[in-house]
Amino acid sequence: MTFGEAFRSALEMILAHKLRAFFTILGTVVGVTFLIAVITLIEGMDAYITDEFAGQIFGVNSVMVRRSPSVTISGDPEYFRELRRRPSVRFEDAEWLAERVETPGTMAISSSSGGQVDGPVGRSISGVRITGASASFFRVRSMNVEQGRAFQQQEDEAGVPVAVIGRDVADGLFEGTNPLGKTIRIQSFPYQVIGVLERQGSLFGISMDNQVIAPARSAMNGYVNPRGVLDEIIYQVPEPRLLPGAQVEIEGWMRIRNGLRPNEPNNFEVETAEASLSFWTQITQVMLVALPGLVGISLVVGGVVIMNIMLVSVTERTREIGLRKSLGARRKDILRQFVIEAGTLAGMGGLIGIGLGGALAALVAAVSPLPAQLAPWSVLLGLALGVGVGITAGAYPAYRAAGLDPIEALGHE
Amino acid sequence: MKQDNKAVRETPLVIETRGLERNYRLGTETVRALRGVDLEIRRNEYVAVMGPSGSGKSTLMNLIGCLDSPTSGEYRLNGQLVSGLSDDALARVRNREIGFVFQTFNLLPRSTALDNVALPLIYAGRPKAERRERAMDALASVELADRMTHRPNELSGGQRQRVAIARALVTKPSILLADEPTGNLDSKTSEDIMMLFDRLHQDGQTIVMVTHERDIAARAERVVTLLDGCIASDNLQDPLRFPTLAERSSG
Numbered sequence: 001m002t003f004g005e006a007f008r009s010a011l012e013m014i015l016a017h018k019l020r021a022f023f024t025i026l027g028t029v030v031g032v033t034f035l036i037a038v039i040t041l042i043e044g045m046d047a048y049i050t051d052e053f054a055g056q057i058f059g060v061n062s063v064m065v066r067r068s069p070s071v072t073i074s075g076d077p078e079y080f081r082e083l084r085r086r087p088s089v090r091f092e093d094a095e096w097l098a099e100r101v102e103t104p105g106t107m108a109i110s111s112s113s114g115g116q117v118d119g120p121v122g123r124s125i126s127g128v129r130i131t132g133a134s135a136s137f138f139r140v141r142s143m144n145v146e147q148g149r150a151f152q153q154q155e156d157e158a159g160v161p162v163a164v165i166g167r168d169v170a171d172g173l174f175e176g177t178n179p180l181g182k183t184i185r186i187q188s189f190p191y192q193v194i195g196v197l198e199r200q201g202s203l204f205g206i207s208m209d210n211q212v213i214a215p216a217r218s219a220m221n222g223y224v225n226p227r228g229v230l231d232e233i234i235y236q237v238p239e240p241r242l243l244p245g246a247q248v249e250i251e252g253w254m255r256i257r258n259g260l261r262p263n264e265p266n267n268f269e270v271e272t273a274e275a276s277l278s279f280w281t282q283i284t285q286v287m288l289v290a291l292p293g294l295v296g297i298s299l300v301v302g303g304v305v306i307m308n309i310m311l312v313s314v315t316e317r318t319r320e321i322g323l324r325k326s327l328g329a330r331r332k333d334i335l336r337q338f339v340i341e342a343g344t345l346a347g348m349g350g351l352i353g354i355g356l357g358g359a360l361a362a363l364v365a366a367v368s369p370l371p372a373q374l375a376p377w378s379v380l381l382g383l384a385l386g387v388g389v390g391i392t393a394g395a396y397p398a399y400r401a402a403g404l405d406p407i408e409a410l411g412h413e
Numbered sequence: 414m415k416q417d418n419k420a421v422r423e424t425p426l427v428i429e430t431r432g433l434e435r436n437y438r439l440g441t442e443t444v445r446a447l448r449g450v451d452l453e454i455r456r457n458e459y460v461a462v463m464g465p466s467g468s469g470k471s472t473l474m475n476l477i478g479c480l481d482s483p484t485s486g487e488y489r490l491n492g493q494l495v496s497g498l499s500d501d502a503l504a505r506v507r508n509r510e511i512g513f514v515f516q517t518f519n520l521l522p523r524s525t526a527l528d529n530v531a532l533p534l535i536y537a538g539r540p541k542a543e544r545r546e547r548a549m550d551a552l553a554s555v556e557l558a559d560r561m562t563h564r565p566n567e568l569s570g571g572q573r574q575r576v577a578i579a580r581a582l583v584t585k586p587s588i589l590l591a592d593e594p595t596g597n598l599d600s601k602t603s604e605d606i607m608m609l610f611d612r613l614h615q616d617g618q619t620i621v622m623v624t625h626e627r628d629i630a631a632r633a634e635r636v637v638t639l640l641d642g643c644i645a646s647d648n649l650q651d652p653l654r655f656p657t658l659a660e661r662s663s664g
Contacts, residue, residue: 005535016523323519326480327580328508328536330501406480410519 003340010341014348024309025349027302028389032353032382033360035295039378040361042291044371046284050277059140061240063247064271065089065097065233065254071279086267088229091216093257097233100253103246105237108136109216112231113224117165117212118185119173128169129211130186132224137213138164140236148180148195151215159217163191166209170196186212189219202369247272299385302349303393310342310397321401322409335402342394343387350386354379426492427587427619428454428477433486433496435472446472448642449486454588454621459614459652461630462623464639471592473639474623478511478590479503491587508536512581514591518573520565520580526552527561530580537584551579555609571602578609582618589613591622595629607632611652 014021064070068083094109101107110133118124131137135153138145147170151162163184170179170193179193191214200208214220221227237246251270258267314321321334329337358374365372433450436443446469454460464470475481476488479495482503488496495506507513520529531548539547552561555575565573574594581589591610595603611632614620622633630636631652638646 012523319519320521323515323521324532324536325504326478326507326513327533328504328584330504330536332501333536407475410480410515 003336006337006340007344009337010344013341014345020309021345021348024306025302025345025352027305028299028346028349028386029302029353029356031295031299031302031389032350032386033356034298035292035385036354036357036374036378036382037360037364038291038295039288039381040357040372040374041364041370042284042287043375043378044361044365044373046280047373048369048371049280050273059234059236059273060142061238061243062140062234062236062273063243063250064269065093065235065250066231066269066271069269070232070271087258088226089233089268090228090230092228093254094230094233096257097235097250097253101235101246101249103235103237103242103249105235105242105246106136106140107134108140108234108236109134109230110137110232110234111216111221111225111229115187115223117169117173118188120182123173125169125172125210127210128166130220130224131211131213132216132218132221133213134216137234140234143200143213144198145195146198148193150195156215156217159215159219159221161189161191161214161218162194163212163214164195164197165193165213166197166207166211167199168207168209169212184212186214186220187223189223191218191220243272243274296385299389302346303389305393306342306346306390307393307396310338310394311400314338314397314401317401318404318409321404322406322411325404325406326410331402334404335398338398338401339391339394342398343390346390346393347383347387349390350383353386354382357382424455424457426453427456427458427490428452428621429487429489429492430476431487433473433476433488434484435469435476435481436484446642447476447483450639450642450644452637452644452647454619456587456619457614457617458635459610459620459633460622460635460637461633462621462637462639463625463627463630464645465625467641468639469642470623470639472642474590474592474621477588477621478513479506504536508533509584510587512584512586512589514574514577514581514589514594516593516596518565518570518577518597520573520576522565525562525564526557526568526576526579529565529576530583533580533584547583548579551583552576554582555579569602570598571605574598574602574606575609578606578613582613587619589618589620591620593624594622595624595626603629 067086067089091109094107098107110131112129112131114127115130116124116126117128117130135151135156137143138150145164148164150164151160155162163186165179165184173179173184174182179196182193183190184193185191197209197211197213202208216230225231235246235250237243247270251266254268254270255266260267324334358372361372361374364370430450430452433447433452434445435447436445438444450473462470462473472481476483479490482498483496486496487494490506490510495503498506521532524532527545527548530551531544534544534547549558549561552558555578557572557575557579560568560572560576565576568576594610595606598606607629610620610622620633622629624630631650633650634652635647635649637644
């Protein structure tokens with residue numbers, strides 16, 4: 001009996017007992033479903049963090065110079081005292097760096113804070129992310145202005161009071177009327193709206209459209225940070241391969257700028273998106289091992305169920321096994337038939353589980369900000385686990401079936 | 414005992430057993446099911462094996478069918494010593510040389526008549542097209558060409574047994590080994606099946622049939638009677654002839 005024939009006969013057997021087959025593989029289906037859902041969500045979260053989050057917060061291919069790290073997971077108070085002793089990053093630092101950095105790239109600066117923005121006729125929005133930035137900031141952060149225009153370098157250098165506003169701010173203050181040319185007040189400083197950002201979406205449920213961006217040297221500068229102080233200097237390189245070099249070069253210049261001796265540690269942070277996300281990489285690695293491991297236990301239970309049902313099936317089909325042996329089936333023919341049957345059964349469970357798991361992940365993605373991303377390797381894993389569980393669970397019943405004495409089996413009622 | 418003619422003596426032996434013994438252990442006791450059976454069956458013989466229950470006829474049947482191995486003694490099938498072969502080798506012999514017909518038909522309930530008949534050819538490793546063709550021929554030879562796609566539950570008892578006979582014949586075995594083939598059939602259907610055996614015998618098939626019914630055994634040329642694990646009698650007889658279907662319709 002060839003593999004294909006055994007497989008076809010297994011399919012026929014499964015289709016002949018649909019309900020039983022369903023209950024047999026239920027455990028495997030549930031196991032693979034949750035395995036796929038968990039992996040898909042972790043992968044989705046990972047893609048979200050590394051692509052969306054990193055892109056929006058850290059920028060793509062960018063090196064950031066900051067006073068303190070943008071993400072801190074330490075709880076050590078001494079560490080925080082050290083951070084407070086560090087010098088601020090200032091406009092002059094950016095200008096000084098811009099004259100010296102040789103790695104090709106674009107420099108931008110930004111400072112942000114939350115605050116209130118007032119529109120005409122007494123409307124106002126609070127909790128708006130207010131950013132003072134250079135004109136290059138839009139390019140470095142891949143922000144597109146969908147209506148009007150971004151401000152120019154001249155406007156930035158001159159501190160002209162113009163602002164680009166997010167979609168939510170435009171809707172909240174102007175309610176469908178054209179905001180371009182209108183005056184808003186950022187922390188009571190009047191600004192003219194020159195552009196509206198294209199919709200940015202939300203990040204962890206926080207709208208990225210509730211923001212205004214104005215020239216860093218304009219009047220609001222003193223509100224966002226102490227005058228002349230920056231949150232960060234951003235240096236974007238055109239290609240990823242230039243990133244490590246840019247990081248080393250900028251770190252070296254900043255040490256010179258801050259007058260550090262060789263044995264002194266940095267009193268500033270030079271970050272890349274990748275480095276800032278190293279904590280996240282660690283978390284996903286742990287999750288990718290631990291969560292599917294827990295889910296894997298349900299696969300073991302599924303395997304036990306399959307073994308149980310297969311043993312019942314062997315008993316029920318004793319006569320059939322006796323007949324097949326009398327017609328010339330060898331031990332290995334019977335063994336193969338039952339192992340393939342169990343493998344096919346559980347493989348189908350795996351396929352159903354992959355489908356349901358993908359659907360579950362898509363559902364979670366639809367109702368939460370997490371994007372679901374069905375990883376091809378998890379599909380293969382789910383299928384392999386299903387078939388593997390089936391073959392493992394089917395081995396013993398198949399061994400029992402193959403060892404039956406044909407005479408006794410034929411006489412079995 | 415009627416003497417056979419010289420021509421029969423010269424046809425080759427299909428089955429040859431020498432001192433065949435088979436003991437079973439039942440708890441602490443040893444049951445001697447066969448106590449030295451010497452049996453020769455030549456090609457194209459039609460032999461009925463009779464005997465009361467416990468006489469050892471089922472044990473003999475299992476040994477002849479290569480489903481079992483003797484405790485001692487020799488069994489040659491077509492001159493090949495099969496006593497003492499491995500399980501896999503016996504499976505191969507069963508597949509090639511033996512065609513089983515059972516009292517309870519033993520068809521796979523969810524497979525069509527054609528698939529049931531083709532089953533032994535799967536274990537013989539024949540390609541699909543050949544299996545299909547040979548199974549169709551075998552079904553046609555038992556006059557079931559129009560029932561190929563029917564499943565057992567769509568067939569009458571007699572039709573099921575004819576499917577089983579087609580399955581037994583599909584590998585062109587040396588022996589057709591039938592175990593109470595009419596035990597589950599009414600007398601009319603039994604007669605049809607017996608006529609089919611008659612015809613197969615006329616076509617040259619060697620048939621060994623276990624039965625406890627005298628009128629079924631009467632159809633065979635030779636009746637071997639077992640008693641307490643030994644051959645009690647071995648008689649040639651003029652088979653009781655029933656009119657064939659053609660004879661009946663013309664008469």
